[in-house]
Amino acid sequence: MMETIRSLGIWGLNTFERLGRGHLFLLHLLTGIPALFFRFSLVIQQLYSVGVLSVFLILISGLFVGMVLGLQGYNTLVDFGAEESLGVLVALSLVRELGPVVSALLFAGRAGSALTAEIGLMKSTEQLSGMEMMAIDPIRRVIAPRFLAGLISMPLLAAIFSAVGVFGGFLVGHGLLGVDDGAFWSQMQVKTDWFDDVFNGVIKSMVFGFVVTWIALFEGYDAIPTSEGVGRATTRTVVHSAFAILGLDFVLTALMFGDE
Amino acid sequence: MMQDKNTEITVGMFVAAGIAALFVLAMKVSNLTEFTDEKGYQVIAEFENIGGLKVRSPVTMAGVRVGRVADISLDPDSYNAKVTLNLYSKVDNIPTDTSASILTAGLLGEQYIGLEAGAEEEFLQDGGVIDLTQPALVLEQVIGQFLFSKAEGEDK
Amino acid sequence: MPLVKIRDLHFYRGDRAIFDGVNIDIHQGKITAIMGPSGTGKTTLLRLIGGQLRPHRGTIEVDGQNVHKLSHTELYELRKRMGMLFQSGALLTDLTVFDNVAFPLREHTDLPESMIRDLVLIKLQTVGLRCARDLMPSELSGGMARRVALARAVTLDPMMIMYDEPFTGQDPISMGTLVNLIHRMNEAMELTSIVVSHDVAETAEIADYIYLLSEGKVIEEGSPVKLKRSSSQWVQQFMQGLPDGPVPFHYPGTGFSDDLLSPEVSA
Known part of the structure; x- marks a missing residue:
């Protein structure tokens, strides 16, 4: 019995210690951000590996999610004779929820895990340590550019996801199911608000980008420097990111759309 | 150096595509035009x-x-x-x-x-x-x- | 006045004492070797000197400055004057040999690219890898990677350089090359070297002074000649690589015959 309580205590202490280290890590890397504006080429390289390499996945997923929304939405709406509202349904679901959330989940799987693996590997091959001994702060030189790249990429990817998704919904709704295209677009425009819907969606994706990149980089930096440790850290990145995204999504949704 | 240039170009295209998508969402999907x-x-x-x-x-x-x-x-x-x-x-x-x-x-x-x-x-x-x-x-x-x-x- | 002065150093990993009151002096212009069996914290010692780890008690002074009382900026300034050669080389895997060696210059100086090129080529020439400058680290053998790392460690012309197990896992030829390089570098560049190793023969060949560490303490110190004549059995066992002696061959425990006769059967 005492042993169980003790192990619970150890677990709690470890968790808090890790949380503390994570926040110190974040503070440290934020101090490296201003210098990056004078060496933006470092960020561009990372924008390529974090952002550009995720575009294809986002495009395909966005298109299919939009198409499925079109099909499912039509089948439900047609019962109420409201199939003209298909555009609203597709657009609002994508812009408010699915765009930011699904693209953040995909981003965590594609770019987040890659970041963790990369940083973890650099740690286990003593590259980070080596930089420190060359008087180069690895958190500022290696981690900060990746963080900024994640922060910039995420809203862009989410926007691409939503835009392609709306197009996918239109393809199915108009092309396959014959919903009037005028009604599709005009209803969508009437009911979708630039600030309440689109802009709040963008804010969501920025928050997700921040958190996912932070988790991914910290897991890599804090990984046990063995191949097994890096592997576990990569898994943790995906799992923790998913929890963080879905949990934060609820909080943000409640804050943004709760009082309607 | 050639690689660097290609990277920069693709990154530029990526950022442009993202902003274009935001623009579409603002103009085509939502009602920003009414503002x-x-x-x-x-x-x-x-x-x-x-x-x-x-x-x-x-x-x-x-x-x-x-x-x-x-x-x-x-x-x-x-x-x-x-x-x-x-x-x-x-x-x-x-x-x-x-x-x-x-x-x-x-x-x-x-x-x-x-x-x-x-x-x-x-x-x-x-x-x-x-x-x-x-x-x-x-x-x-x-x-x-x-x-x-x-x-x-x-x-x- | 020694360049590195370690006094009363205590360092623990969990409950285990890695260093338990260690005093070491490293003199300018000399090659000092720190030797001892695996697991005595030789690498930890280098990290303590480099300020990557903090001692639990005691002080480490490098060039008159207490390493662990410096601010972040001051520590980084000091590190620019210390080179370190990691066991794996720690080359940046996404950069070529040339860019790896140029890395500290590009990060710390505003030198024009043409001058960086000259400096890098000089350093690579010293380690004999000038013509390998376009290779990626994954294309290098272990010995070559260490030579590139050595070239990189001296690009900023440091006052001292720390070698972490430079001979481990090398074939005789690259071992010979490295021994020779460390020796030559030290003379030509007036460096101070700290070599952490357990390769007795190679280290004894180039070291001016040797510290033998075991179980958190300095067991013996002196010139290689003095250590070879030491009367201590432990030193003799280590220096000659004898399989049995004060460090027993068998893991400590009950006697063999007792074990055979014991009725306990593990299921």
Whole structure:
């Protein structure tokens, strides 16, 4: 019995210690951000590996999610004779929820895990340590550019996801199911608000980008420097990111759309 | 060096695509375009019951959008709903005896305000009041009345 | 006045004492070797000197400055004057050999690219890898990677250089090359070297002074000649690589015959 309580205590202490280290890590890397504006080429390289390499996945997923929304939405709406509202349904679901959330989940799987693996590997091959001994702060030189790249990429990817998704919904709704295209677009425009819907969606994706990149980089930096440790850290990145995204999504949704 | 250049170009394309997507969402999907002419003038209308009318609900005339609901509050004296309408400045020739009614788009659709032009020579100004109003049709009340009259009919 | 002065150093990992009151002096211009069996914290010592780890008690002074009392900026300034050669080389895997060696210059100086090129080529020439400059680290053998790392460690012309197990896992030829390089570098560039190793023969060949560490303490110190003549059995066992002696061959425990006769059967 005492042993169980003790192990619970150890677990709690470890968790808090890790949380503390994570926040110190974040503070440290934020101090490296201003210098990056004078060496933006470092960020561009990372924008390529974090952002550009995720575009294809986002495009395909966005298109299919939009198409499925079109099909499912039509089948439900047609019962109420409201199939003209298909555009609203597709657009609002994508812009408010699915765009930011699904693209953040995909981003965590594609770019987040890659970041963790990369940083973890650099740690286990003593590259980070080596930089420190060359008087180069690895958190500022290696981690900060990746963080900024994640922060910039995420809203862009989410926007691409939503835009392609709306197009996918239109393809199915108009092309396959014959919903009037005028009604599709005009209803969508009437009911979708630039600030309440689109802009709040963008804010969501920025928050997700921040958190996912932070988790991914910290897991890599804090990984046990063995191949097994890096592997576990990569898994943790995906799992923790998913929890963080879905949990934060609820909080943000409640804050943004709760009082309607 | 060649690799660097390609990286920069693809990153540039990525950022451009992202911004373009945001632009599409703003212009094509949402109603950002309306923001420009939202600066109009305001008139007030009092309703007995507004049903499910909300702030930002559309205001139409002959089916054409001429403004939006800007504010809804309760009048402390008459216990009526005081609705402030924001009308587009280009629609500046609405007669003072115009009537406003709360209508429903379709059976289950959202509620909006429909204006019906009167015959006066004078037009509504900023801060003007629409006197002729018709409250929202509340479905429960309609059904209630219907059942009530039906029951009365059976008694006879 | 020694360049590195370690006094009363205590360092623990969990409950285990890695260093338990260690005093070491490293003199300018000399090659000092720190030797001892695996797991005595030789690498930890280098990290303590470099300020990557903090001692639990005691002080480490490098060039008159207490390493663990410096601010972040001051520590980084000091590190620019210390080179370190990691066991794996710690080359940046996404950069070529040339860019790896140029890395500290590009990060710390505003030198024009043409001058960086000259400097890098000089350093690569010293380690004999000038013509391998376009290779990626994954294309190098272990010995070559260490030579590139050595070239990189001296690009900023440091006052001292720390070698972490430079001979481990090398074939005789690259071992010989590295021994020779460390020796030559130290003379030509007036460096101070700290070599952490357990390769007795190679280290004894180039070291001016040797510290033998075991179980958190300095067991013996002196010139290689003095250590070879030491009367301590432990030193003799280590220096000659004898399989049995004060460090027993068998893991400590019950006697063999007792174990055989014991009725306990593990299921």
